[in-house]
Amino acid sequence: MKKKVIPILVAMLLVVVVALVGIVTMTIKKHTPSDKEMDAGTYYKVENSDDVAVILQDAVSEKKGKLIDGKVYLDYGTVSSTLNKRFYWDKNENKLLYTTPTDIITISIDGNTYQVSGQEQSVDYVIFKQEGEEGYLALDFVKQYTDMDVQQYESPNKVVIRYQWGAVSEVTASDDTVIRYRGGIKSEILTHVAKGDTMILLEELEEWSKVASSDGFIGYVRKKDIGSPENKSLESTSGYTAPEYTSQRRDYKINLLWHQVTSQAANDGLTQAVANVKGVNTISPTWFSVSDNAGNITSLADANYVAAAKQLGMEVWALVDNFNTEMSTYEVLSHTTSRQNLINNLVQAVLGAGAAGINVDFESLKEEEGPHFIQFIRELSIQCRKNSLVLSIDNPVPENYTMLYDRREQGVVADYVIIMGYDEHFKGDEEAGSVASLPFVQKGIEKTLEEVPADRVINGIPFYTRLWKVPDSGSEVTSEVMAMDQASAYISENQIETFWDKESGQNYGELSTEDATYKIWLEDEQSLEEKLKLIQQYELAGVAEWKLGLERPSVWDLISKYVN
Template identity: 55%
Template structure:
């Protein structure tokens, strides 16, 4: 690939490598740059906190390695300050400010001193868009325009919720085009009830290759433009990114997408939140630490501990598992940026003929199962849930309930860890009495 200049000369591409203009980088980064000739070299200093230095007590030589017979790299004059890299017995490894790294006799330099540098550089401050009360967000799964029209019915028994997130948008193709069903009437009704609307976008279409979409600037920008325009067009208040099952190779591109999206969101005063699985070793590429620097809220999807296809029956969201997910997230993200999501569903597990299957059911349906089969449940301290089992038609059934008691325990983790709030998946699976439990538990 031939060399080419782009972005007004600030970027130079040669043989597949990208080079940035040093003055351009200096404009946005706290670095000190030293250039010199013979040989041509550049030295960049970026760490200005408690740098250890030594000073030449006389004119002396810096050598390629320790030893008076070693080749001389350069000469320094008396009084020259040198960065101390490593102390050896008779020699110090040092760096000059103009780019030489070598060794100087210890007796020819002063004792080490710790220096700090006063810097005039002021990094641009990133202002988060935050609510002045705990976030209480409900996801609303809508798959067509008729579902939008059912907003009033869907929220008729809801109380305490101050954010609703309808599943409006999806990536339509690998060019970053977006399809969606946003509704201005839906937003107006939500605002009348005191709810913000954070429009959700997902990557659930099987034919869409998320890596392909996010790894190209053109498709990323197309996706961002259509998403922001669609959100603003109906007067919604924010965007919720729900890109799931991301492979490791898409990690850096996902973060770049969030960085670029955050700029456009904040230009337009849109709240940006992003959904994440509970931290595990195999999800480290989501890089929650970097997410927390650019998005307003990092949401933990605190469910699917056991899921369809699990090799053993178990809770969807046991209390210790949820709490560990919160604690692990807080190692990377400030608590005021974190929202923990709880499930309004559980799984009814069936073991028959050695085969294990399960079905996801809502809170009321789960209670109906308990009632119909006259199941005696008991509080399982290990999971923080009521548990029941029964036999029917030669099969064994097990269920770990999500009810007022279990949801209360999970939501109380929000004030315990000083989190930003709670979310729920999903509207329509809840028991009508759960809303007061959530509101009280957030206090």
């Protein structure tokens, strides 16, 4: 019996031992870091011999560069959207332009020459290569006009480009370690890091940190293998010196009054029209409108008007609009020939009348018009700078759909960025509401100041309101514009009780009839003062008013109290 039991016990013991060995082996394997390395070409998705991986700041770009004749080229979209927006490709006329404060540089397509101030210059490589609908700019040429550091590597081909400077969080390897593709010891190794190497910290997890190495690997390193994060300031080593955009800004607060001029008679009546106006130092007559797709304009410019304005202590900043439905804003601005014709026509007309500046009022722009609009502003700014003309641009209150106006670039190249702080609710709106509630105005100022310095920002205020008719039947809401006195008269005649609506920062009233409710948010001295307080609080460059003739005389002393 004993002889039979012993072999069974031995067998059972062996099974237990084997199981324990298996468990130990699996445990060791589970906790042993993988030493498998990811192929760098796979990581960067470099498939062709002429592909170049592009690392922009601390992210790998989806777009690949190209290696052509030993030079790195980046696609035009990456250059213009990320590195330097002042490169502009006119695909209609197949021209590549670059604007500086004083010049438009014309770059040859598929050639090695470019023109600066009419003088041809050349390099020993093709600057811009076109391949079908795509274009590629030589990185060496981009570097001439851009503050960026570039490091180039082989096997695989890649460039690491840093173009943003300032504070970063940096960590140092406390021992030899690795950066892995994902956070986990089984993830593949991207690159090895030596003790003392520094990395930029992008994100901290529980046991891992997301980092970027100096040679363009973005991955994860164990927190126990790095020291504590330290704040560092990255500074450019490119040696690039940015050109100076000189300005025609005034050394006083701007009080600009828009003057709607539709005929020569309106020009002739300036002195009478402003008889009760006080404190205004700038007047902007609506003289010009783009008339056709060739960039021609209709003009009501008048030297006598300018002379009369000067006698009244006012500078004239002549306004140009895009309201003519017979022309296409896109067609005019997206063709270099018509765009520059428009600029030449404007500048000549303004100089001919002796006006001091230009006010651009291009409204309802579409997304596809954005790049061409800001190129128009850049090119116009060059001519204004050369001719000592003030350039101001009218902008809607910032919303996601109006980012195409590129206020940040306007704030660099133009003298003043004007917020049209009204039309919160407008003709055709589906619901009744204020033309310019206080939160709407404040948001417009604050969002603009995120992109434009305060000493370049002017806030526009309305001298009008809207009387809204809201039918009880649920049919279409309608409205009519009312001047300040007209609105007050309507309130009085209809014995409407008004109350101060703290939320909108306005006096509000309504009137119920048999078939509708009439609603009105008043623009009066009380509401305007709240807006003027914001202009003072945010130390803006001044105020603009739409428009002459809608105000009542009492507003001028009020405005002067805050803008002087």
